[in-house]
Amino acid sequence: MISLKKRFYKIVYPSDSRKDPNFTFDVVIITLILLNVLAVIIESVPEINARFQRGFERFEIFSVVVFTLEYLIRLWTCTEMEAYKKPVTGRLKWSLTPMALIDLLAVLPFYLPFIGVDLRFIRIFRLFRIFRLLKIARYTSALYLIRKILVNKKEELFVTLLFSVSLLIVFSTLMFYAERQAQPEVFTSIPKSMWWAVITLTSVGYGDIYPITTLGRILGGLIAISGIGLFALPTGILASGFSDEIAKRKNPGK
Amino acid sequence: MISLKKRFYKIVYPSDSRKDPNFTFDVVIITLILLNVLAVIIESVPEINARFQRGFERFEIFSVVVFTLEYLIRLWTCTEMEAYKKPVTGRLKWSLTPMALIDLLAVLPFYLPFIGVDLRFIRIFRLFRIFRLLKIARYTSALYLIRKILVNKKEELFVTLLFSVSLLIVFSTLMFYAERQAQPEVFTSIPKSMWWAVITLTSVGYGDIYPITTLGRILGGLIAISGIGLFALPTGILASGFSDEIAKRKNPGK
């Protein structure tokens, strides 16, 4: 006979149960999370908030109750897993995993209104649970492939990032010295100049801050052209990563 | 001897006739569609509309007559196709296909000016007829190749899209909480903040809305850099898809 804890465990940790995983609970929770995310988004519109404030409050209470129950059941049944077997230290270890912390922080602000800090924005991070849905569909292999390539190519990508950041710092400093005379109230400091540099290097270009001197424009043109490399390098790295991985699957012996 | 219906069928459905497809009719219709699109575009310029209003009206009547005839002939001859063989239910089935519905919606507003719906809205659908252009292109292997790769890689592309949308929602929410104090009339709500996020993530950067606080700028820089990944990932996926497909064609045995 199967214990109550084991049954609950199978429900709240479906992916860990080897056979007959039941994703119903996961789908329900993720739907509730998505509704919560939607609530956070539309609640921020003043007109909507004014009209449906009562509804949002009720939905909030309902969600927090469900999420709290989920958290408690997970905390209770996590000892079924090999890694968190010990009743006390196992549960403590589990409660310090990133996902458990986000789950706790998602409900805690409701119970601790007196702590002053508004931690409700943490709830938005639960959105990433949406990726659990991929387990149900057949998208897992795609997700796994993308993650594998990012891990395989992490060194090349890190070097690209390091080079970009160095370029960004050097250009920001040069630009600050080039423009601070002409636009003292725009290029006020190097951190401000770095904001300009990152927005130019990524080719966003808001237009709130841009060079007006000849030297500044030459530097600006150079960093804009460097931005092309910033797009081309990681793309080339990832493209070869994908090709490589697909080739490996075909000729596993190689 | 070939019946009249079969002859018409061969003219209006050239791609379904196996041998000797005659594209003359298709070219005429698509030219007329392109002229219609051109008319819609230049008609919107007030000065041009004021001068050539009469010409536009006549061209409209002529086009609608031709498109109506085309629709009726298609409806009449569609029973030649295996899928729509039955006189009544077959024709009904055909008339509910997306292409047939668009064709109907392209001419219907002209005959039903008395119905209470906003007619101008329906008229826009006529513009989708431009996608018939792709019908000609369908015969080139290029379109087939692109579509095949998009279908092959749909899982990877979907995961990328899902990740991008999640990122967009998370950053929009964080940005709203970071900027609403400093710019309450700009970052008015999370949906507004999402507009900022999508325009930044795609590296468009209009400059109508951008962060001004230090925290906001750090978040903005992070999402701008994430935008590079949003370009690099699908490009890498598609690049490997094209390479793979070309390799397959050479070594079909593999």
Added chain:
Amino acid sequence: MISLKKRFYKIVYPSDSRKDPNFTFDVVIITLILLNVLAVIIESVPEINARFQRGFERFEIFSVVVFTLEYLIRLWTCTEMEAYKKPVTGRLKWSLTPMALIDLLAVLPFYLPFIGVDLRFIRIFRLFRIFRLLKIARYTSALYLIRKILVNKKEELFVTLLFSVSLLIVFSTLMFYAERQAQPEVFTSIPKSMWWAVITLTSVGYGDIYPITTLGRILGGLIAISGIGLFALPTGILASGFSDEIAKRKNPGK
């Protein structure tokens, strides 16, 4: 003994002379063209033009004399080539080649000041002669490779372009109907809306024209995201083209 015409021919058409090509003349002419381009650029700066007007005028006369002589010698000696062998019709045929026309249009405005139209901007097209310099250096194979891939992949690139243009027209029209009520003086016509669409789809985003209604922003977000595809598709096509060409060179038998 070699005739005078043959000698001149060898000088002005170095790449057509099989052995011992002498590029001295080409280098001199291209240097003069580059100096002309530089003159056109810096002449446009009012302060510089005011100070060195006399010098620019003299340089102009000198350049036109040299370019005219070059043109006449080419016209005279072109009959040495198999394709333009006949004295009259051959020379006429040569003078109608694009490069000869640009060469003629580059000097003609000087002799025909009374024709009224300012054709001096045509001179800038001679800049593309700079690619002749690549013949001298060892960059020819790179230029040839890039051109070959663009030709090989022209169908895929054309389908991408066709799809982009269709998308652009459809979104421009929808955007015009979505925004013209809210911003009648900004979205004045569909051509104006197309300017917005092309600047958004290419992720430039000047910020002179952007949607402000909810529907317009949704459309704007969709076209901005489509822009990622517009970058990813040709990049993927070209990347596979380069890989394919390199693979061919290694295994020519395949």
Added chain:
Amino acid sequence: MISLKKRFYKIVYPSDSRKDPNFTFDVVIITLILLNVLAVIIESVPEINARFQRGFERFEIFSVVVFTLEYLIRLWTCTEMEAYKKPVTGRLKWSLTPMALIDLLAVLPFYLPFIGVDLRFIRIFRLFRIFRLLKIARYTSALYLIRKILVNKKEELFVTLLFSVSLLIVFSTLMFYAERQAQPEVFTSIPKSMWWAVITLTSVGYGDIYPITTLGRILGGLIAISGIGLFALPTGILASGFSDEIAKRKNPGK
């Protein structure tokens, strides 16, 4: 017994010492450089500078002393290297290498305050020493791979750059003639027009300068679309470069 010079040499040139390289000194110096870069950045913020001016000055003196000692020890011990063996000419040759010049220029302004020119921005170039850190970590192979591909593909990349620059000059000139009548105070000269062109071609699009005439907008749309090619070509080149290099590593015989 090992001489003092040899011992110092081993410390300041760790990568040249074949066995038992000791990177401690490198890590210390690079940390100090990073702290200097950080100081340059935050020192530029007026509020921070006002409060910690004394601290920055002291840190400056400390840094310059360390960097001067490092420079002198390097100058003294460089004769241990084969290339700079001769006491006088060898040291002179070493002091004229780019890295040695940057090291000298990084400390010189401190000792020569009377030279008038503010050379402190040169110090920022020392930031690139950060790449020495990669030697310690295992990122060297990634850095080496990226550099190798950039070198391998330098011809294709150079042709792309040459073509982009030509396009930029041609479009800038055409745009100047198209817009100078409508916006004489914006498109003041061709160099100004080139600033517009580079910001559009790289898809940054600040919005400080953009065409308003119909012809100007058509040119602007064309250059914006050309910008896609400017991203696609180098990306395709690099992607094939990475794929090629990875394939080579697997089948070294090929």
